Structure formats: C-alpha cells, structure tokens
C-alpha cells in the first residue's frame with residue numbers, strides 16, 4: 001500500500017474511533033480533523049469545540065475564523081488556500097465537553113490525549129510535513145516541552161519540520177491583550193509567511209524542472225519527539 005492509500009485508510013479508521021467513549025472519558029465520539037496527502041503544513045491544535053462537534057470540520061467556529069484571518073495576514077491567499085495546504089489535527093480529536101460553569105470547554109483529559117496520540121504519530125509519519133503550526137500551550141508543550149508562550153511565539157524551532165508556535169485564537173485568551181504579545185504574534189505570522197513563500201518557490205521550480213508535475217515538496221523525515229526550546 002502506498003503512503004497516500006495508507007493515509008486514507010488511517011483517516012477512515014480514525015473517524016470510526018470511539019475508545020474514549022468505551023473508557024467513559026467522553027460521552028460521544030466525533031473525531032474531527034481534515035487534511036490531504038501532500039499538504040506541506042501540519043497544524044496541531046488542542047481539541048475541537050462544540051461547533052466542530054457538529055460540523056466535524058476543524059476550526060469552523062469563532063476561533064477558526066480568527067485563525068483564518070491570521071493566516072491571511074501571514075500571506076496565504078485566503079482561508080481556502082490555507083486549508084488546502086494544511087493538514088489540521090489536534091491532540092484530542094473529539095470534543096472534551098463544557099466545563100461545569102458552562103463558561104468554556106474542558107481541557108483535553110490526559111487519558112484522551114494518550115489514546116489519541118497514535119493517530120497523530122501515524123499522520124506525521126505518513127505526511128512528513130515541512131512546517132508544523134503548534135496552536136496553544138498544550139500543542140506547543142507536546143512538541144517543544146513546557147515553557148512560557150512568550151518564549152515560543154515569534155520564534156521558529158527545528159528544521160525538518162520547522163515548528164512555529166502560535167497562541168490559541170480563541171477569544172477567551174487574554175494573552176493577546178498585551179501589545180508585546182501582539183507583536184510576538186505578528187512575528188510568528190511573518191515567519192509563516194516566509195515559509196509559505198519559500199515552499200511556493202520550491203514547488204514552482206520543481207514543477208518547471210519535472211515537466212509540470214504538481215507533486216508537493218517532500219521532506220526526508222518528520223519528528224514527533226519532544227524538542228527542547230531554543231528560546
């Protein structure tokens with residue numbers, strides 16, 4: 001089986017996953033992710049929210065609209081281009097539920113993240129992304145180790161793939177109220193824009209030299225092991 005077929009097989013199996021329901025961690029399974037073979041960007045978020053629980057499309061609620069705006073600021077032509085070039089997954093793919101006060105969503109429970117990890121590992125092994133976009137503290141800590149958001153956002157980490165941390169685009173976060181943090185976000189979006197441009201150039205020059213093949217750029221290897229922060 002080729003990589004593309006293996007990915008389709010994996011995606012079908014993931015959509016049918018309900019192990020966290022079987023273990024009484026959540027009442028309902030609704031695995032939510034989206035991505036196609038050859039996408040050079042790979043975004044890892046925290047978990048879907050109530051809107052995504054219904055739509056089954058990652059980042060389709062208010063936070064997703066903000067994320068789309070950020071990506072247009074970064075230089076993607078529009079939200080459609082960003083989503084076409086980006087595999088979007090999360091540490092936990094099913095909605096974890098609302099908190100008791102009803103004021104927000106629950107954080108993904110560690111046993112659910114552990115159950116879900118093998119899906120992410122397999123996707124990264126198969127898709128070998130050029131760039132990983134780590135959205136929110138949990139996703140950043142998963143790949144870069146624990147640390148302050150201020151020390152990660154605005155910097156790039158690693159090489160194959162390059163990792164770009166971002167804050168969560170949810171309106172609940174007050175982190176972006178600080179002008180210094182807004183500058184960090186602007187720097188992170190600038191880095192993403194540069195990477196998008198350089199990937200577009202690579203794709204164009206390959207297209208020219210291989211007679212017009214539209215195969216996306218590949219990397220030799222992706223890593224899913226935690227990396228130490230450079231900041």
Ligand code: SF4
Pocket residue numbers: 014017018019020021029030031092093094112115116
């Ligand atoms: S959170 Fe992940 S491991 Fe748990 S049921 Fe959903 S897809 Fe499966």
